[in-house]
Amino acid sequence: xxxxxxxxxxxxxxxxxxxxxxxxxxxxxxxxxxxxxxxxxxxxxxxxxxxxxxxxxxxxxxxxxxxxxxxxxxxxxxxxxxxxxxxxxxxxxxxxxxxxxxxxxxxxx
Amino acid sequence: xxxxxxxxxxxxxxxxxxxxxxxxxxxxxxxxxxxxxxxxxxxxxxxxxxxxxxxxxxxxxxxxxxxxxxxxxxxxxxxxxxxxxxxxxxxxxxxxxxxxxxxxxxxxxxxx
Numbered sequence: 409x410x411x412x413x414x415x416x417x418x419x420x421x422x423x424x425x426x427x428x429x430x431x432x433x434x435x436x437x438x439x440x441x442x443x444x445x446x447x448x449x450x451x452x453x454x455x456x457x458x459x460x461x462x463x464x465x466x467x468x469x470x471x472x473x474x475x476x477x478x479x480x481x482x483x484x485x486x487x488x489x490x491x492x493x494x495x496x497x498x499x500x501x502x503x504x505x506x507x508x509x510x511x512x513x514x515x516x517x
Numbered sequence: 518x519x520x521x522x523x524x525x526x527x528x529x530x531x532x533x534x535x536x537x538x539x540x541x542x543x544x545x546x547x548x549x550x551x552x553x554x555x556x557x558x559x560x561x562x563x564x565x566x567x568x569x570x571x572x573x574x575x576x577x578x579x580x581x582x583x584x585x586x587x588x589x590x591x592x593x594x595x596x597x598x599x600x601x602x603x604x605x606x607x608x609x610x611x612x613x614x615x616x617x618x619x620x621x622x623x624x625x626x627x628x629x
């Protein structure tokens with residue numbers, strides 16, 4: 409079973425900021441939090457990874473509160489091409505990488 | 518760097534037949550994973566290798582599925598005999614320590 413819980417779907421409009429929250433109440437001390445993006449007919453693609461506080465790269469930001477029981481993926485100014493399924497995973501050193509159902513994000517014009 | 522390679526990209530077989538999928542991970546990646554993704558669902562981890570040893574195969578249906586990574590590089594996943602419910606995309610991924618998984622394009626299997 410996946411160790412995370414996410415909303416099944418979200419809708420947004422072009423240019424908006426999108427925040428997708430993931431719950432991982434039983435996260436272990438050594439677990440990292442990793443987010444992936446998947447387009448139809450493609451394998452998942454790594455977006456961002458973090459352990460605590462905030463991580464930012466050229467694509468997204470990841471916010472992790474002090475208790476680490478949840479995390480939020482933030483996508484700034486989304487475009488139609490950001491329409492995809494987003495997965496949140498937790499694991500230690502890339503072990504036990506189990507995907508849940510993910511969040512299907514639809515960006516509308 | 519070259520990505521994860523998988524072949525074939527598509528395969529159609531009849532139930533009770535056998536099929537094999539091949540994966541070549543990114544050079545230097547010690548960890549290799551096989552996932553099964555049924556349409557509309559998230560990828561399901563089947564097996565994880567560290568070099569040529571199995572780390573986790575708890576979700577591999579061992580009565581019909583087998584996988585090997587004999588030299589710690591490329592890997593083969595086999596289904597024998599196939600069932601209708603095995604129709605899915607089979608994804609191979611590889612990783613270096615804590616830097617995320619890199620996925621191949623997948624093999625789409627249709628069992629008729």
